Amino acid sequence: MRSSLRSVILGLACVLLCSEVTAAPQTTASARAAPKHFTAAEVTPPTAATQIPARPDEDVSATDFRVALRRSGCFGRCPSYRVSVDGDGTVRFVGERFTAAVGEQNGRIASAAVMQLRAELRSAPFSLLDGRYTPSDPRCGSAATDMASVDITIIDRGSQRHITHDLGCANAPAALRALAQAIDDATGSARWVKPPTE
Numbered sequence: 001m002r003s004s005l006r007s008v009i010l011g012l013a014c015v016l017l018c019s020e021v022t023a024a025p026q027t028t029a030s031a032r033a034a035p036k037h038f039t040a041a042e043v044t045p046p047t048a049a050t051q052i053p054a055r056p057d058e059d060v061s062a063t064d065f066r067v068a069l070r071r072s073g074c075f076g077r078c079p080s081y082r083v084s085v086d087g088d089g090t091v092r093f094v095g096e097r098f099t100a101a102v103g104e105q106n107g108r109i110a111s112a113a114v115m116q117l118r119a120e121l122r123s124a125p126f127s128l129l130d131g132r133y134t135p136s137d138p139r140c141g142s143a144a145t146d147m148a149s150v151d152i153t154i155i156d157r158g159s160q161r162h163i164t165h166d167l168g169c170a171n172a173p174a175a176l177r178a179l180a181q182a183i184d185d186a187t188g189s190a191r192w193v194k195p196p197t198e
Helices: 002-033 111-122 174-187
Strands: 065-071 080-086 090-097 103-108 131-133 149-156 159-166
Touching (some): 111 149, 111 174, 149 174
Parallel strands (some): 131 159
Antiparallel strands (some): 065 080, 080 090, 090 103
């Protein structure tokens, strides 16, 4: 009787011991497979050495960028002239009427000025301007007669925009006048348009 009881106890102890031994590896494997959840404090921000540097400004050549502006005369004494600038900074001015210099004049601006003008033309609101803003276009609204007009051609890496602005258009975007002024300022056309002050 005692021998049988001892055998039963030993058998139960063996079953319990074996089940613990086989369960232990499964627990360890599941613990290894469980993903780690990082807290905000454990996440290390990238250092300056690992961050991607900003792309530098593109080089501008004489062939891939050109801006040309033409101002036509009005009923009065509005200056009439053409001015253009190429990617290498070459400026060409042709005075036609009511300008301090009549005929062709040449100059040059710094490459930094060319890149600044190019960046402005690629950004809003200038980048949104295109087409004709003339009395025949609905965007013009009511138009005053005998006003000067401005024609602008922009060539940038193979793409071309042509903008015509009748200055008499009441509803034309104000950015049109600002665009023409930005080109005048960049090229320094005032030195040939306005007579020198005494």
